[in-house]
Amino acid sequence: MSQKTYSAKPTDVTRKWYIVDASEVTLGRVATQVAILLTGKSKPQFTKHIDCGDFVVVINAANLKVTGDKLETKMYYHHSGFPGGLRERSLKEQMELDPTEAVKHAIRGMLPVNKLRDDRLLRLKIYPGAEHKHEAQKPEAFSLMSAVRTDNKEGK
Secondary structure, eight states: OOOOOOOOOOOGGOOOEEEEEESBHHHHHHHHHHHHHHHHTTTTTTTTTOOOOOEEEEOOOOOOOTTTTTTHHHHEEEEOSTTTOEEEEEEHHHHHOOHHHHHHHHHHHHHHHSSTTHHHHHTTEEEEOOSSSSSOOOOOEHHHHHHHHHHHHOOO
């Protein structure tokens, strides 16, 4: 007798709340771990075409770590659609203006490009400081340091 492949249904999804401290590790590592939480890839009932992810609250976005000279060399581009309308901004300027946008941009780039991406980004809450307004949801603390360490051990 053959076993059937499990496929999650939208009614089967249970969402948890996680709180992530962005000042623990570098920007890329924050983005990858938050993208995994938003997609739900760490859950056993993960199904590609169903949004199984959780809610994620990112705090301390203003205290973001980057390596090397990325503060000066990493650029963000925006074009207005008109001739000569290309605007560029370095990571340092973006962090002074709005640090939450730099984190959101990195996490958005880590998510798969499909119809579920916008809904996943709606479950992402980013705050520049340590204060947030989601205490009523009782978010679990998600340690990025331990997640990065376990990923490195599995890779060796």
